[in-house]
Amino acid sequence: xxxxxxxxxxxxxxxxxxxxxxxxxxxxxxxxxxxxxxxxxxxxxxxxxxxxxxxxxxxxxxxxxxxxxxxxxxxxxxxxxxxxxxxxxxxxxxxxxxxxxxxxxxxxxxxxxxxxxxxxxxxxxxxxxxxxxxxxxxxxxxxxxxxxxxxxxxxxxxxxxxxxxxxxxxxxxxxxxxxxxxxxxxxxxxxxxxxxxxxxxxxxxxxxxxxxxxxxxxxxxxxxxxxxx
Amino acid sequence: xxxxxxxxxxxxxxxxxxxxxxxxxxxxxxxxxxxxxxxxxxxxxxxxxxxxxxxxxxxxxxxxxxxxxxxxxxxxxxxxxxxxxxxxxxxxxxxxxxxxxxxxxxxxxxxxxxxxxxxxxxxxxxxxxxxxxxxxxxxxxxxxxxxxxxxxxxxxxxxxxxxxxxxxxxxxxxxxxxxxxxxxxxxxxxxxxxxxxxxxxxxxxxxxxxxxxxxxxxxxxxxxxx
Numbered sequence: 001x002x003x004x005x006x007x008x009x010x011x012x013x014x015x016x017x018x019x020x021x022x023x024x025x026x027x028x029x030x031x032x033x034x035x036x037x038x039x040x041x042x043x044x045x046x047x048x049x050x051x052x053x054x055x056x057x058x059x060x061x062x063x064x065x066x067x068x069x070x071x072x073x074x075x076x077x078x079x080x081x082x083x084x085x086x087x088x089x090x091x092x093x094x095x096x097x098x099x100x101x102x103x104x105x106x107x108x109x110x111x112x113x114x115x116x117x118x119x120x121x122x123x124x125x126x127x128x129x130x131x132x133x134x135x136x137x138x139x140x141x142x143x144x145x146x147x148x149x150x151x152x153x154x155x156x157x158x159x160x161x162x163x164x165x166x167x168x169x170x171x172x173x174x175x176x177x178x179x180x181x182x183x184x185x186x187x188x189x190x191x192x193x194x195x196x197x198x199x200x201x202x203x204x205x206x207x208x209x210x211x212x213x214x215x216x217x218x219x220x221x222x223x224x225x226x227x228x229x
Numbered sequence: 230x231x232x233x234x235x236x237x238x239x240x241x242x243x244x245x246x247x248x249x250x251x252x253x254x255x256x257x258x259x260x261x262x263x264x265x266x267x268x269x270x271x272x273x274x275x276x277x278x279x280x281x282x283x284x285x286x287x288x289x290x291x292x293x294x295x296x297x298x299x300x301x302x303x304x305x306x307x308x309x310x311x312x313x314x315x316x317x318x319x320x321x322x323x324x325x326x327x328x329x330x331x332x333x334x335x336x337x338x339x340x341x342x343x344x345x346x347x348x349x350x351x352x353x354x355x356x357x358x359x360x361x362x363x364x365x366x367x368x369x370x371x372x373x374x375x376x377x378x379x380x381x382x383x384x385x386x387x388x389x390x391x392x393x394x395x396x397x398x399x400x401x402x403x404x405x406x407x408x409x410x411x412x413x414x415x416x417x418x419x420x421x422x423x424x425x426x427x428x429x430x431x432x433x434x435x436x437x438x439x440x441x442x443x444x445x446x447x448x449x450x451x452x453x454x455x
Contacts, residue, residue, distance in 0.1 A: 066451055114404075121401035129398060132388045142384050145448050149380070149402060152440060 006206035009199045016196035023189050031186075037101045044094040046194035047087040048116070050201050052154060054084025055123065059151040062144035071216060072209075074140035077147060078130060079208035083201050085123050092116060115153070122150040136216055232324045239320070239328025244335060246305065253301045254336050261294040261344040265351055279352045284415030287348060288407050291341055292374065296396050298336050299378025302329050303386040312386065322449035330372075330379035330445075337371045359417040366417065369434045370410035373441060377402055380445045383452050409433040 024039050031038035061077035064070070095113070096106050107113065126146050133139035182190065247253055268286050272279060279286075306312035315325060349356050356363060381399045385391045409430040416427050445452075 118401050118404045122398075125394075125398040125401060129385075129388070129394060132390055132394055138387070141451060141454060145380075145384060145451050146398065148448065149377075149441070149444060152444065153402060153405065 002206050002210065006203045006210075009203035009206070013196045013199035013203060016192060016199065020189055020193045020196060023192075028186060028189060034102060037098060040094050040098045042190055042193045043197070044091055044098060045190070046197040047094065048091040049194060050197050051084045051088035051091055051119075054080050054087065054201065055119065055147075055151055055154045058084065058147050062147040065140055066144050071136065071140060072213070074136075074143065075209045075212035075216070076205070078127075078143060078212055079205045081123050081126055081147065082208055083204045085120060085127065086204075087197070087201065088116065088120050088123075092120065119150075119154055122153055126150060136219065232321055232327070235320045235324035236327040236331060239325055240331035240335070243302075243305075243329065243332035247332070247336060253298045254339060257294040257297045257336070257340045258343050260297060261290050261340055262347055264290045264293060265344065265347055269351055280354060280419040281415065283348070283352065283354055283418045284411040284413070286352075287345065287414055288370070288411045290344055290348075291337065291371070292400065292403065292407060294340055294344070295333075295337050295374050295378065296399070298340070299333050299375070299382045299399075300392060300395055302333055302379055302382040304382070304391065307386065316453060322453040323446045325453060326379050326383065326445055326449045327376075329382070330376045333378050334372055334375040337375060338367065341367055341371065354418055356418060358420055363414070363417050366410060366413045366431075366434070369431075369438055370406055373406040373434070373438045374403060376438070376442050376445050380441075380448075380452060405433060406437045409437070 020042065024042055028039075030036050058077045058080040061073045061080065065073035065077060092113075099108070100106050126143060129146060130139055130143050133142060265286075268290075272282065272286075303312065306315060316322075345356055348354065377399055381395055381402075385395045385398065388394050412430045413427060413434070416423060
């Protein structure tokens with residue numbers, strides 16, 4: 001069942017991406033002020049949103065593991081963190097490319113960018129810690145605790161829009177501004193691309209969860225063989 | 230009340246051990262002075278700029294030297310199964326964690342006091358002008374570092390490459406607290422008036438302490454499982 005969902009998500013994501021790429025490059029005009037580079041926003045912002053939401057999904061799975069002690073939740077949490085980390089890095093890289101063209105700089109230490117980088121470092125530490133622990137129960141327990149602490153920092157990232165003056169552009173999405181500043185045609189493709197990236201993330205998470213579960217099974221068989229020997 | 234009493238007991242024990250051996254405090258203090266010495270080569274010690282960057286210099290020193298303190302916090306309990314004994318005792322996990330954090334807090338404050346005196350001498354900075362406000366900033370920020378140091382010291386105590394893992398995990402989490410402490414220290418050292426933006430940093434410092442202390446207390450049993 002999980003495999004079918006993964007394949008279905010991947011196929012839907014591929015189809016949507018193909019349609020969106022056609023729309024972005026062949027139908028939509030260049031943006032009035034930014035020119036062609038604005039198209040990076042269709043990947044930059046959805047990657048950021050999927051990354052950030054992913055960390056909270058991992059938080060939920062971590063709490064579920066701590067309460068239920070079911071290793072499936074630990075596998076899910078680890079997979080979601082890994083995929084979210086990838087999309088967060090995509091967010092930083094695409095943002096950096098956009099910034100180079102529009103602002104003339106690769107990086108600036110404003111609050112949102114810095115906090116996004118901090119998130120990447122925290123969850124990179126999460127993955128490193130998982131590799132440093134061999135015993136599955138201890139690994140799951142420690143990872144869950146670290147994920148909960150790490151997600152508090154994600155909240156600071158989100159609130160940084162409201163708390164600090166920032167060089168990063170202000171929000172342009174309808175639900176943030178109440179009125180929206182993005183052209184409706186662009187907004188449609190934006191949300192479709194967000195859906196495509198979300199489906200891609202779901203497919204990747206399901207594949208990684210299966211890999212985690214299989215790795216744990218192999219590890220337990222090795223331990224059993226070692227004990228029997 | 231019982232948790233507080235037990236936490237004070239643990240803190241007293243750790244401080245008694247530390248006073249006898251002086252292993253963490255000597256190492257942290259010496260390391261802090263070495264970093265200040267290195268900074269004197271990186272930046273012109275006599276320049277006016279030092280007041281601008283003084284906050285950053287100090288908190289980098291405290292963060293790096295502090296790692297030596299909280300690295301030892303739970304590691305010193307490993308020989309002779311002392312950690313297992315503590316966990317098996319009637320002491321709650323929360324009291325053990327808070328006690329360790331309290332001991333770290335006092336040791337870090339001692340190291341910071343020595344460091345800021347040396348900093349004032351090396352870089353010709355008068356840090357006593359706003360000593361009351363500076364003390365508050367140091368206390369709040371140091372508590373944040375101490376509680377996170379205790380939590381992650383406990384989390385990483387049995388990991389291989391513990392000394393490497395602990396800084397990699399803890400420093401990104403400390404960044405919001407360090408930024409707030411640096412900004413406030415910079416304002417106080419350069420004798421500038423506090424602006425509304427500066428009070429926001431103070432709020433962030435307090436919120437950080439409250440949130441992470443609460444999280445540590447809630448997750449204490451998860452972190453310190455025997």
